[in-house]
Amino acid sequence: MNSTDYPSIADDWERRATIRTRPRRWLENDDKLIYPLSRQPLVLSATFLEHCAHWRDFVLVQSFYKFINDVVIFETEIVDKTARSIAKNRFSLPFPLACRVDAMTVVVDEDYHALVALDFLQQTVAMTGIQPLDLPGQIELSHALPAAQAQVPAHLRDAVELIGVAIAENTVTQDVAAFSKDSSVKASVRGLMADHLFDEGRHAQFWTRLVRLYWQSASAADRDSIAQVLPTFLAHYLTNDLQKNFDLHLIDHLDISHSLRNALRDEVAALAFPIHRQHPLLGNIMGFLQHSGLLQTPSVALALKDYLPVPGRPI
Numbered sequence: 265m266n267s268t269d270y271p272s273i274a275d276d277w278e279r280r281a282t283i284r285t286r287p288r289r290w291l292e293n294d295d296k297l298i299y300p301l302s303r304q305p306l307v308l309s310a311t312f313l314e315h316c317a318h319w320r321d322f323v324l325v326q327s328f329y330k331f332i333n334d335v336v337i338f339e340t341e342i343v344d345k346t347a348r349s350i351a352k353n354r355f356s357l358p359f360p361l362a363c364r365v366d367a368m369t370v371v372v373d374e375d376y377h378a379l380v381a382l383d384f385l386q387q388t389v390a391m392t393g394i395q396p397l398d399l400p401g402q403i404e405l406s407h408a409l410p411a412a413q414a415q416v417p418a419h420l421r422d423a424v425e426l427i428g429v430a431i432a433e434n435t436v437t438q439d440v441a442a443f444s445k446d447s448s449v450k451a452s453v454r455g456l457m458a459d460h461l462f463d464e465g466r467h468a469q470f471w472t473r474l475v476r477l478y479w480q481s482a483s484a485a486d487r488d489s490i491a492q493v494l495p496t497f498l499a500h501y502l503t504n505d506l507q508k509n510f511d512l513h514l515i516d517h518l519d520i521s522h523s524l525r526n527a528l529r530d531e532v533a534a535l536a537f538p539i540h541r542q543h544p545l546l547g548n549i550m551g552f553l554q555h556s557g558l559l560q561t562p563s564v565a566l567a568l569k570d571y572l573p574v575p576g577r578p579i
Contacts, residue, residue: 430471
């Protein structure tokens with residue numbers, strides 16, 4: 265791999281990383297929401313609005329806890345693992361030293377994001393008195409990566425991990441951006457999201473450049489093998505099954521009648537979330553695949569034909 269094809273993010277990190285430039289944020293005790301209504305369909309369902317509105321804040325706080333838990337899993341168990349192995353030259357794909365230095369800045373950022381998230385969880389528990397329910401031990405990416413890796417030869421598993429993490433880092437940016445702009449949410453929480461977004465934009469560039477560097481050096485056979493598992497990865501990554509299970513778990517902890525509980529379960533179970541080209545995250549994913557060079561590979565375009573925009577519409 266030729267490091268001249270790779271522009272480093274290290275100088276930008278030194279100037280602007282939130283761990284270097286942001287003070288600690290404090291959760292306000294005001295009447296703003298701690299979690300956006302638009303991100304929790306349960307509280308917008310007809311049955312909930314009519315009969316369970318007094319449980320809204322409990323559901324939103326628990327949803328915030330899950331969001332924080334997901335961030336910690338994503339940052340420390342997945343992105344940190346991949347970036348750290350690259351930084352320490354333990355990845356099966358050898359990267360130039362400049363890439364490895366940048367990877368270590370990602371490690372520092374992601375662990376800091378997890379620290380800030382846990383700090384907000386602690387502040388929220390102290391302010392509300394609401395203890396977190398049992399939170400999921402995995403996120404969608406926890407399933408998507410091994411499912412895709414199991415379908416490629418052993419020498420390509422690190423490459424699939426790299427591409428999967430890069431896809432996730434390029435989609436989390438959009439998710440966090442929407443959260444940070446919701447004016448119904450507490451200013452400190454929006455600030456937390458804005459800080460996260462500030463770093464994630466740099467991370468998205470890093471992962472895109474790293475994948476482009478790898479893809480340029482990969483053989484045609486390896487490219488084709490990876491192309492075949494991308495639909496498997498997306499099917500696991502874009503599902504909402506874990507969120508649906510969490511919502512059902514939440515419903516079980518509401519002090520409501522049996523008939524109301526069943527009605528809420530039915531409404532959650534009926535929420536359709538098809539994985540097709542209209543999925544809200546696919547625009548970012550296809551943009552990443554284009555910018556990293558994957559989508560220009562015929563086998564990748566063929567494997568993802570069902571996800572590509574209709575002709576005449578931009579990616």
